[in-house]
Structures are given as structure tokens and as C-alpha cells.
Amino acid sequence: MLCRHAHVSRSYYYKHFVTFDDVIRQAAFAESISYLRSLPDIASNQTNVKMAHYFELMARTRDERLILLRVGKQEVLTQTFATVQQYLYEHNYIQLPDGVNSRRPYWLEFLAGAVVNVAFRWLQNGCQETPAQMGQLIADFIATK
Secondary structure, three states: OHHHHHOOOHHHHHHHOOOHHHHHHHHHHHHHHHHHHHOOOOOOOOHHHHHHHHHHHHHHOHHHHHHHHHOOOHHHHHHHHHHHHHHHHHOOOOOOOOOOHHHHHHHHHHHHHHHHHHHHHHHHOOOOOOHHHHHHHHHHHHHOO
């Protein structure tokens, strides 16, 4: 049924994917590329705007995200978020907070887990705040010392 819905043959599926997590990871990666392309050309210190765009993506894909949460597949999305954040840091789209460089792998895991979990809670609560409000909330959390 998955192959039919995706309009691919079963042989294509088995050639390109080993597990269902691979399918989810590829879909999340494609969404991430869309997210990156939607980012405005702004100064690297405007984390709130970049996070607002992430929450807009989450809101657009709310039903799919909640299904993934229900079936315990949030780790795939957390890994994808960490990969995207790493790209943003490496290309100076977002600045790492002071003193974080030496612990970067832990920072990415921390941030990805925190943001994805907050986003899931926000989706479960019906997206009561706007994506801009959520983006500012995350930016405030990151800036807290």
C-alpha cells in the first residue's frame, strides 16, 4: 500500500530503503530542504525568524507529525533537525551561542531534542501560539544564560 500511495514500484522501495525509518528520514529530509529554501535572507543572529519558519513547517505537516509521534518515530525527526541545524551553523546562517563550540555535538542533540519535543507539544495543544511566538520562545530559551 505504501508503494502504491507513493507511486513507486516495490522493487524501487527495496532497492532504495532498508527500513520504514529510512522512508521517514528521506521525507523529513525533503521537507527540510523546503524549509531551508523558505528561509529569508536575514542576518545570522535572527534565530527567532528561522525557528518561526520551522514551526510553520510543523503546522503545515501537523497531521503527519502527530502520526509519527503516536507510533514512536520522533527520533527520526530529531536526527533530521540536528542535521539541518548543523548545516545552518556550518554555513553561518545561525551563530552558536558563546562557549558552545567545544561541545557542539552535545549542543546539537540538546537543541534538536528540545525544539522537536516543544514542537510536538505545541502540535498536540492545537498550535495555540503563532509560529512567530514559538520562534521567539525558542530564541529566548537559547539566549538564556
